[in-house]
Structures are given as C-alpha cells and as structure tokens.
Amino acid sequence: MGWKGTVRSVGAAVRAAERNTKRRQRDLERQQKQYEKMQELEQAAYDVEVYENHIEVIQSTHKECNPTIDWNEIAFSKQPAEPKKSNHNEAEARELLDAYKPGFVDRLFKREEKIRAILSQKIDEAINTDEAHYKSRISKWENEIEEWRENVAIAKALLDGKAEAKIEAIEKLQPFSEISNLGSSLSISVYDNGILEATIKVHGTEIVPSETKSLLKSGRLSVKNMPKGRFNEIYQDYVCSCVLRVGNELFSAIPDSLVLVTAVDELLNSQTGHLEEAPILSVAVSRSTMESLNLEAIDPSDSMINFNHNMSFKKTKGFDRVERIDPEGLDCA
Numbered sequence: 001m002g003w004k005g006t007v008r009s010v011g012a013a014v015r016a017a018e019r020n021t022k023r024r025q026r027d028l029e030r031q032q033k034q035y036e037k038m039q040e041l042e043q044a045a046y047d048v049e050v051y052e053n054h055i056e057v058i059q060s061t062h063k064e065c066n067p068t069i070d071w072n073e074i075a076f077s078k079q080p081a082e083p084k085k086s087n088h089n090e091a092e093a094r095e096l097l098d099a100y101k102p103g104f105v106d107r108l109f110k111r112e113e114k115i116r117a118i119l120s121q122k123i124d125e126a127i128n129t130d131e132a133h134y135k136s137r138i139s140k141w142e143n144e145i146e147e148w149r150e151n152v153a154i155a156k157a158l159l160d161g162k163a164e165a166k167i168e169a170i171e172k173l174q175p176f177s178e179i180s181n182l183g184s185s186l187s188i189s190v191y192d193n194g195i196l197e198a199t200i201k202v203h204g205t206e207i208v209p210s211e212t213k214s215l216l217k218s219g220r221l222s223v224k225n226m227p228k229g230r231f232n233e234i235y236q237d238y239v240c241s242c243v244l245r246v247g248n249e250l251f252s253a254i255p256d257s258l259v260l261v262t263a264v265d266e267l268l269n270s271q272t273g274h275l276e277e278a279p280i281l282s283v284a285v286s287r288s289t290m291e292s293l294n295l296e297a298i299d300p301s302d303s304m305i306n307f308n309h310n311m312s313f314k315k316t317k318g319f320d321r322v323e324r325i326d327p328e329g330l331d332c333a
Contacts, residue, residue: 044221051213058207059237062244063295066175068252075155080144083137089126096122158255163190166254175249184242195327197260198246201277204265208235232318233301239263239281239319240300247285248295257287262324280319284308284330 096119102112157165167188176186185201212226243261250259262282266275281304289306304311312320 041219044215044219047221048213048215051209054209055234059234059241059300061179061238062241062248062298062300064178065245065248066173066252069173071155071158071255074151075159077148077152080141080148083134083141085130085134087127087130089129089133090123093119093123093126161194161256163194163196166190166196166256170250170253173253175253176246179242179245179249186246191327193327193330194256195258195260195330196250196254196256197262197324197327198250199262199264200242200246202239202242202263202265202280204235204238208238228318229315232313232315235318236301236313237299239265240304243281243283243285244290244295244300244303247283248290250285251287251290258330259285260325260327260330261285265319267319267321278321279324280311280322282310282322282325284325 100115100119102115105111154165154169158169167190170188179186179200184203184207187199188196189199190196208231210226210231212224212230214222214224216222243263246261247259250256250261260282262279264277264279267278267280268274269276283304285307293303293306301313308325310322310325312322314320
C-alpha cells in the first residue's frame with residue numbers, strides 16, 4: 001500500500017484500536033445530551049464518571065498510535081502492471097451469434113436475418129464496451145503510476161534524510177490530530193544535521209482540572225480544590241504522556257531512529273512577574289528504546305528515565321524551566 005493509501009486507512013485503523021477509555025469518553029458525551037433529564041444523584045454520578053474518565057484519558061494518550069509506514073517497502077516497490085486489453089464481452093457476443101440456430105417460428109416469419117443482424121450489432125456494442133473498459137483501466141493505471149512515482153520519490157527522500165520530505169510526510173499524514181483535541185498544539189523543525197524536533201505546547205492548566213469530584217456516601221456530588229501535589233503529579237503524567245505519543249507518532253510517519261520532542265508551557269518569570277512560554281521537558285526519543293517499552297503498563301513520568309531528557313520537576317512546585325536538548329552531537333542515523 002502506498003503512503004497515500006496508508007493515510008486513507010489511518011483513521012479506520014486507529015478507530016479499530018481505540019481503548020475503552022476513549023470509547024467510554026464518547027459514551028459520556030452522548031449521555032450529556034440527557035443530562036438535564038437526570039435526577040440529582042444521577043447527575044452527580046455522571047459528573048464523577050466524566051471527571052475520572054478525563055483524568056484517565058490525559059494520562060494515557062501515549063497508549064495509542066497510528067500504524068507505522070514501511071518506507072523501505074514503498075521505496076523499492078514495483079511499478080503497477082499495465083492492464084491488458086480484454087475482449088471478454090466481444091467473445092460472449094460472438095458465442096451467442098455462433099450458437100444461434102433459427103427455430104421453426106423464426107423461419108416461418110422470416111426473422112432469421114433480423115435476429116442475426118441484432119446479434120451482429122451486439123458484437124459491435126460489446127467491442128465498444130471492451131474498449132471503454134480498457135480505456136477506464138488505463139486511466140486508473142496512469143493515476144496509479146503517478147501516485148506510485150510520488151510515493152517512491154518521497155520514500156527515497158525520507159530514507160536519504162531529506163528535511164523537506166520529513167515535513168511533507170508529517171503534514172500529509174497529520175498524526176497529531178487527537179493530541180490537538182486534548183488542547184496541545186505542535187510545530188516541527190529540522191536541524192542542519194537532520195535531527196527533527198517537535199515542539200508541543202501542552203496548555204497544562206487548561207487540561208488538568210483544578211478541582212476533584214467524588215461521590216459522598218449519600219450519593220451527592222463533592223467538589224473540592226485539587227491538592228497542589230496531586231495537580232502537579234497529573235500534570236507531569238499528562239506532559240510525559242504527550243511527549244511519548246508525539247515521539248511514537250513521528251516514528252510511525254517517518255523512518256528516523258531518533259527525534260527530539262520538547263514540551264513548552266507558560267511559567268511565571270520571577271524577574272518580570274509575567275507568564276512566559278518556556279521549555280519544561282525536552283527528550284531525545286530513540287526508536288529502539290520506544291519499541292522496547294510496554295506502553296500499556298508504564299508510568300509516563302517514570303518512563304523518562306529510559307531516555308536522554310531534561311526535566312526539572314518537584315511535586316510541591318511542579319515544572320521549572322529547562323534547556324532544550326542540543327541536537328549537536330546527536331546521531332539521527
């Protein structure tokens with residue numbers, strides 16, 4: 001399958017692999033339409049379930065990924081075979097004419113010549129039909145050839161490490177749509193040595209709730225301010241989960257063995273008193289290391305120890321500004 005065909009199949013493949021948390025999220029969204037009709041205790045239970053599901057989703061976004069494209073297979077794939085002309089319809093029409101034997105009624109009413117003329121006309125129509133089918137297949141084949149050439153060209157450019165090809169593949173495949181739905185946005189750049197870096201804006205305070213929701217023994221809703229330590233733990237897991245997901249999605253889209261992923265968010269500048277965008281986590285993500293991890297079982301924050309990374313985090317304070325990992329000296333081969 002070409003890479004454009006892969007693009008078309010990505011949505012279906014991801015939907016087929018969705019986790020229960022995501023399916024439950026959609027169910028809850030549908031239930032929201034009936035929210036006003038619920039009794040107080042039902043509303044409370046619904047609110048808590050939505051809250052708990054949201055926490056689970058933002059801490060587990062790394063567990064999903066689009067299917068990986070085999071650029072080697074595409075680069076060395078064979079040109080689609082030219083279709084052969086078929087006279088299938090003509091052959092059937094000629095068989096009908098050859099098999100025609102006038103019956104008594106045809107001879108009686110002198111219809112034999114007329115029927116043979118009709119059958120001969122059917123042969124001409126069948127020839128035209130075969131020709132039209134052939135032209136249609138040729139047209140489709142020509143489009144396949146054009147797409148195949150484009151596929152091979154971008155595959156070879158990717159395997160050669162061309163920066164433009166990396167950007168084009170990511171733009172066409174758009175592997176980060178779900179992350180953007182979580183409130184994160186991305187930008188891509190490629191350094192002179194071929195290392196690609198994805199910068200993800202995590203908007204943590206918009207995604208991680210500042211309150212906790214639970215049910216009292218009475219079944220009524222309890223809403224409390226989330227303890228700072230708990231907020232920071234969830235925030236850290238969310239950021240690390242997003243970074244893992246971005247790294248994995250990049251590996252699914254391009255053949256690189258190493259990418260940089262840097263998460264940025266607004267931090268308070270104590271010198272100016274203003275919020276400023278700054279890096280809070282920068283990771284050199286290795287394909288081999290990523291493939292060795294059991295993403296279903298890891299703690300996203302703890303898993304950072306497996307990678308070369310810069311992160312300054314304290315449970316009581318949260319993230320602090322860090323430097324982006326320097327791509328110089330990193331090997332993208």
